[in-house]
Amino acid sequence: MTKPISIDARAGLRLGVVLIFLVFGYMKFLPYEAEGVQGIAEHYWLFGWMYPLLGVQSASNVIGVLEVSAGLLIALGGRFPLAGLVGGLMGTSTFLVTLSFFFTAPGIVEPGYIFPALGGTGQFLAKDIGLLAICVFLALDARQRLTQATT
DSSP: OOOOOOHHHHHHHHHHHHHHHHHHHHHTTSHHHHHHHHHHHTTSTTTTTHHHHHOHHHHHHHHHHHHHHHHHHHHHTTTOHHHHHHHHHHHHHHHHHHHHGGGTOTTSBOTTSOTTSBOHHHHHHHTHHHHHHHHHHHHHHHHHHHHHHHO
């Protein structure tokens, strides 16, 4: 029989992913980060439309608002399962999108090598595999807590 994950472990996962969302979300409001994100996002089907419409900084601000919102909702999820479910789903969506850059972004594989020799962009995105797993866990945990609260 497996033992359920402890509240402390759940809180640790929550805290870690919240800090990442808040820091990376905040950075989207800074010009250097907006320009860095533009290199990957400007030609991506999901974000590309924002650049001609909003400009580099405003497009990055939109992404920042989404990331900070996901972080805040996940943080609230420790106390409010519905907020945690929404935040966990937002986080899951975020990392599914960023991992999809593996198929389109330059610099995924180091020039002159083959996969899995990751280049700078690939190394940066690879961390999102673990963050995706944490967000899926937190969303499922929130859903379970919501279900238990209604029965």
